[in-house]
Amino acid sequence: MKKNLLSLLALALLAAGCDKIDPDEYIVYDGAVITWRQGSAIANPQQRAYVEKFTGPQCHNCPDADVTLDEAHSLYGDKLVLVSINHYKGMGTPFPGEPDMRTDGGTVWDHFYGVNGIPAAFINREKDHTYGSAMPAIKTDIGTVVAQTPSVAMEVDATADATGSNVTVHVNLDFLTTIEEALTVTVALVEDSLRYKQLMPDGSVVNDYAHNHMLRKVITGFWGRDVEADAVAGTQTSGTLTFALPADCQKANCHIVAFLSRKASRHVINSASCTLQ
């Protein structure tokens, strides 16, 4: 009997005695609070493709991926919502003396996919489907995604105050079908035309390569804020948050990216982006 008790105790300890934390949850960041209220209907609902691309200044294949995604942009316009992230290690690290454009949020997302080589890109956080090198197939796949009928329509707008440093973001969601699952909205700040060194496919280094869509900050927590309203077909909800624009960001080059995801799987349902007004 005593022996049984002891082995039970041992089993209980083994099961409970050790917390395991996933790499994408090492860092906790609550971020800006979203206040929810009644939203409005969205005319002309649009399904967009949210693409996270992992890149790096010392990655000689990455400029090829940039070319492909630039082509995708000219094909699909604002139906492609792109966030570019410098890989947290190896080729993602800056050249000596160069600014470090890696971010905590980017690193946490990087761990979500377990990115093992760059360039790498993912559409709507489907982590099992990676695009690498020049990723030509991504263009047609984005086309397939944006041709679908959206289950939720999404809009985002962002306005800076008179000083230009406090930004208010509105996210409007129009549920076209009912989704019986917890949902989150994530808002991020990206910046275009960041000029710093980039290793090119021919081995040369371009000193003022223009890095576009670079992730600067995840404004909500890394995994977003909960959507308070139930996602019932025919209802709308709208969220508002404010944040301070980081001093080293050029307002004119900044975009806001927002995406709606399933809380459990982190798959992205729809997304939107806008410039700062």
Next chain:
Amino acid sequence: MKKIILTFCFCLAATALMAQSATLPANVTLHNLNGEPVQASAITNDGNPIIISFWATWCKPCNRELTNIKEVYDQWQEETGVKLVAISIDDARSVGRVRPHVEGNDWPYEVYTDQNSDLKRALGIVNVPHTILLNGDGEIVWQHTGYQDGSEDELYEKVKELATKQ
């Protein structure tokens, strides 16, 4: 402060009054040189005296003591039937060297390891070398701390006293 010390002294005195000869504690597990567990209370010598010598591989005086006793150990055993049990307090750092040390130096003793000093602590021993003499009933009759050349002669006098009593 004073109160504590007074209480403490009183406690010491009270316990000392009711003291009888101690034996080796019942609940301490040692290991032999094959890594097998042995209860300290299992150390016996058919009613003959036992010398318990606490030592460590890194302790110079301990090694001198055990080396010097080795030279006279046969004679001691013949004359008195005494047995020397060497308890190593080497911890994880050097416990792996205990068996090579004992066998390499050809020590004829029964050797156990006390890796976390459980037996040493239970007997209230402060430093090694420390020698304890048990009579034929396993009672502690004499203790000695430290080793200087010649200490073993004093130890043997005590062993002989025990042997003649029996």
Next chain:
Amino acid sequence: MIRKHTILLAFLAAAAIGQAQGILGGHVTGNIAVDGQMSSADATIGAEDVPEKLLLNSRADVFYSNGGFSAGLRFEMYQNPLLGFDSDWKQGQGLANYFVAYSTEKLSVTAGNFYEQFGSGMILRSYEDRYLGIDNSLFGLNVQYRPVAGITVKALAGRQRLYWDYVESLVRGVDAEVNLNSILTPLQESPLHITVGAGFVSKYEDDESIIASANPEYRLNLPLNVGAAAFRLDMGYGHWGLQAEYARKGQDPSVMNNYIFREGEALTLNLTYSQRGFSTNLQCKHVDNMAFKSLRSREGQMAYINYIPAINKQHTYALLSMYPYATQTVGENGLQADVIYKIKKNTLLGGKYGTDLHLNTSVITSLHTDSLGGRGTEGYHIDWFDNGGIYYGDLSVEVAKKLSPTLKLVATYAYQVFNPVVEEPATTDGLHHNNIVVADLTWKVHKGHSLRFEAEWLGSDSRYDDVNDPRAGDWIMGLVEWNIGSHWFLSASDQYPYNDGSGNYYNVAVGYTHDATRLQIAFGKQRRGMLCIGGVCREVPASNGLTFSLTTNF
């Protein structure tokens, strides 16, 4: 440490009642140990004045046992602590340790303070070393169950002592050890001896806010329960022996590893071969991120749950241990080999009385790591087939030879490589290389009287101006020790840095031993440095004056 009083009185009352009723026999053992120190300023060695004139560390243990029942308590007093003891010891006194235990043939239960070790201690070791000021006893319940001969199961839970208090965190653990020879009939008479064991320890510590990066909005998602498991094997066959232990620790971001989430790992192997007059052992060790503490944000030597010993030989001669190695629980690889060989009497090399040879060598390196980022990340990964830089290396040869019936010489040569980063991680000094020679001559003048002489030399390329280190430079040392009967000894020694250094560290000591009582008084100068026991070190400041030590057992 409040309420201790009450417990003490209760203990006493119980004893008194027991005594009065005549039911209490049993026996009492214990000890008293007092260490004292007086020190005055000496600018040449950096010793400072002790304003309170006399420092005292004292303690007394009293154990009572009667049949299967036992109890004990320890009174400790630091008024004030000796130089070099953590300032957290503060001035204090009280009952620092007390327990009651009951034990039958199969079961032992201890309630109160207890010391325990699983295997070699890689996942759990509570122990005390009063010279290092370490006592991490657990306060709680410890159960040992021995269902049949050869099987021991341990289960414990408690809180760890830290100075005069207990930490909030909980430590829980289970361990089982099985001697296969005792339980498997075919092995009973076998020359092959096998003992296996496994343990698991879990720590629970409350959450705290640790900033993850430069951005203070980000904090770490800390694991509140940290687990560690270990598996071990002890085998013996004829002249051969093999001990192996592997330990793994779950995610445990702490100040020791710069709050990374990498799991910890450690492996030790020890292979021995021994026969009469010849023995050897080969040890290797790999430690990676194994600092397991009850307080994740506690730096230094305190609040460890586990114990990772140093692998190199523990030297005892003063100049040989001048550059001691302290275990790097964050990560190290180590290799050690030891040979003892006795050259027979009446041979060319053995001479009339034989000669003892003792060779030892060890090398310890850092891990070869590739960084994956700072705190809040995986930290790094390691290259198994490569080492980092050298932390420590040494090679020593010891020859012991009886020259005549009254003269015995022990001569030692050692070469050491020492990386100062093991003591001061920020240092950029390169490796120190030392050559050391020791001659130790014992002369039995006549029965009961002996004289011992030590002459030591250390040549080092560490110069006095490259570190703020009073060890730098070349040293000579001499010692004379006179043992008078088995009761008295007198000794005088001097350590002197003869080219670059300053200071002259002389010491005279007298000691008296009677049975289990020993008193030693010394006067002289002590160099600032590391006092290390088992690879755990404490810094000792320079001192100049009198020290005494009294110990007794009863």
